[in-house]
Amino acid sequence: MAQRFYDIDFASLTPPEAIDPLDYEVILDERKARFLELWDEARAENPDLPAYDTLVLETDPVAVLLQESAYRELVLRQMVNDRYLDATLPYAVGSALDVLGTLYGVQRQDGETDERFRRRVQLAPEALSTAGTVGGYIYFALSAEPTLLDVDVRKSQPGRVEVTCRAVGTDPRPSAAILSAVRERLIDEGVAPLTDMVTVRAPSVVRATVTAELIVSDTPTKPVIVAEAKAALNTYIESRMAIGSVLYRSGITAALHVPGVVSVNLIEPSYDVAPSGDQAGVVLVEVINVTAARA
Structure with missing residues (x-):
């Protein structure tokens, strides 16, 4: 059984550098500074204009407008950040994750959570191999039965593969029917190599x-x-x-x-x-x- 799959923990990743930091006060200060620059340019052309020194007042009309526009920019940046993350497997959720799944030929199962579906999408490339990889066995087992919470694959001896399945709920041991369904999927032609003897069991x-x-x-x-x-x-x-x-x-x-x-x-x-x-x-x-x- 080939070992090519490395189970990357998405939770340990830091957000991409392209994510724009969100700070309302910084945005507002930048807008105020830019407004004063433009006002000084206007005064240079029209010396009769007074110095603008009332932006510190909450009731100043320009200050109110700048606060409103700064908040709009903050919301827009958050939206851009969310859309960017929706295009990445570690951070996409909901329908955005469903769309990413189609790139790997994986569809969400009925009632499947984002985290479980994300894991299957992550494993999907392993399913393309016919060498019996760890990731491939896990992918096919999870895809065969939506009530499985976790799958462990071990090679007990040459040619023998033990697949342990944990069910959701208070009883982690899947029923005999579920284990049988998983085994039938794993021994299907194109999944397990002809040289692998596959055993599917419940966990201790x-x-x-x-x-x-x-x-x-x-x-x-x-x-x-x-x-x-x-x-x-x-x-x-x-x-x-x-x-x-x-x-x-x-x-x-x-x-x-x-x-x-x-x-x-x-x-x-x-x-x-x-x-x-x-x-x-x-x-x-x-x-x-x-x-x-x-x-």
Whole structure:
């Protein structure tokens, strides 16, 4: 099985340099400076014109017009930035991403999120190879079944390929019917090389629980702080749902440490939780209790 695919993390990329910075005050100052330049030129031709020294007043008519036009320019720059990003795979969303997908011959599946669709588009060039690449196997597996959240491909021994599929939802193990459908697609002519024996399986599951005590500032907004901490924790947990991802204690603590939280006493897990065996597994997390105590 050829290894040509490098899974670039789009989230780690910095925006292109062509993106115009947005700063209303800078735009307004530039417009004011340009207006005064033009006014001085007009005064040079017509000395009877007075010096213009009232732009600092909010009620000055020219100042009002310049503020309005500066805001229009800000909106226009934002629109140009958005349109530019819509033409790039890492940043395009919605219908713009759908159009980019057509360049790779990929259509969005019913109910497919931008992130999942973006990943399939990224993988699409791998599908052009008949050499059985890692990216190609992942692409065809995700395209065969829209309920898959993640796919892992490993070569256990020469000629044997193990494809692990993680389902969306609370149960990461796909049904036998889904695994069978994926396998049928992967062993289809033109997908897997004749020399590859393909096995499709569900991931092993390691269960973990989260119990934490938050030391929170003595404030009437304590319930809001706890709610924000729980929401941040859920976001972190969702980011660790991929096959082979480790649930780090430091990540849990960092997620719970939202503004207003003085410190976090993480009771469990007492260690970083990693998938077992060959790492082609997932960590299934249940938040047991997150409570707050006075600082």
